[in-house]
Amino acid sequence: MWAQTIRKLLSMIPILLLVSIVLFTIINLLPGDPALAVAGEAFRDEALVAQIREDLGLNKPLVVRYFNWLGGVLQGDLGRSLKSRQPVVEIVRERLPVTLELTFLSMFFSTLIAVPLGIYAALHRNKAADVINSIVSMLGVAMPNFWLAILLILAFSVNLKLLPSSGYVPFFTDPIGNLRFMILPAFSIGLSFAATITRQTRSSMLEVLGQDYIMTARSKGLRDRVTIWKHALRNALIPVVTVISMQIGRLIGGAVVTETVFALPGIGRELVDGISQRNYDVVMALILITAFFVVFANTFVDILYILIDPRISKKND
Numbered sequence: 001m002w003a004q005t006i007r008k009l010l011s012m013i014p015i016l017l018l019v020s021i022v023l024f025t026i027i028n029l030l031p032g033d034p035a036l037a038v039a040g041e042a043f044r045d046e047a048l049v050a051q052i053r054e055d056l057g058l059n060k061p062l063v064v065r066y067f068n069w070l071g072g073v074l075q076g077d078l079g080r081s082l083k084s085r086q087p088v089v090e091i092v093r094e095r096l097p098v099t100l101e102l103t104f105l106s107m108f109f110s111t112l113i114a115v116p117l118g119i120y121a122a123l124h125r126n127k128a129a130d131v132i133n134s135i136v137s138m139l140g141v142a143m144p145n146f147w148l149a150i151l152l153i154l155a156f157s158v159n160l161k162l163l164p165s166s167g168y169v170p171f172f173t174d175p176i177g178n179l180r181f182m183i184l185p186a187f188s189i190g191l192s193f194a195a196t197i198t199r200q201t202r203s204s205m206l207e208v209l210g211q212d213y214i215m216t217a218r219s220k221g222l223r224d225r226v227t228i229w230k231h232a233l234r235n236a237l238i239p240v241v242t243v244i245s246m247q248i249g250r251l252i253g254g255a256v257v258t259e260t261v262f263a264l265p266g267i268g269r270e271l272v273d274g275i276s277q278r279n280y281d282v283v284m285a286l287i288l289i290t291a292f293f294v295v296f297a298n299t300f301v302d303i304l305y306i307l308i309d310p311r312i313s314k315k316n317d
Helices: 002-010 012-029 032-043 047-056 063-072 088-123 128-142 145-159 176-207 212-219 225-263 267-274 280-308 310-316
Strands: none
Touching: 002 280, 012 063, 012 128, 047 212, 063 225, 063 267, 063 280, 088 145, 088 176, 088 225, 088 267, 088 280, 128 176, 145 176, 145 225, 176 225, 212 225, 225 267, 225 280
């Protein structure tokens, strides 16, 4: 198991290296000159623009610039913001906890609600609860995050005045205030996530409940609770965990729009600002960090498979 875990972790290296190459190439092929953005109103001064381009290393070949950038990343130097000249590491340190908290809360609440609903729907197949659950799940999958976010603001902030519509307070400064600011953003992202997990859980449970070993367990006189929770659920969780891991990137992507709507100071909002300002060092750093968390989450799920189903470990040994 440990050897397999190490192999999974090492497999992240070539994936992230490929992501960095594609990311750097695409960002540098985008239209626009960062030197002009830095020059601002003095963009007509060609000598100044040329000097800025030289200072930023933009006059060097693309391959040389990539290896210089990669060398800095490996040493923990993500560059500087072209606008504020603030180190990108400090920007990430300020913004990343907000996005991670939003993603974690969305995933936590969604999974906590969706898995029991999916199990309940599978155990009451084709009944009223199952039909209602299917309708709500389809609506949740089809509903855009930004539209739901606006509806939540109108309902709970403007009309009911129960929760704030925007802003952020760090968790360790004011835990209750932090949760008040994060509930609406987390729910707006997590609804479609919960709907997807519910449908997958229901489908997996129905497939497992029709297997021969479940019928055998019931024929031996085992109680339904033991049969469902000990035998059926563990096997049904494997595809559910797969879906959860695949949705992590979608959750982080949803944070880009949600953080903008709710004015949260996370990496999603900073990414939007960086693209509009051609602040390429910030954009590349934020996308690379996002890719790292997505790859790490999927690798972690691969390792989790071994704990859920030991047969996977034996098959790969």
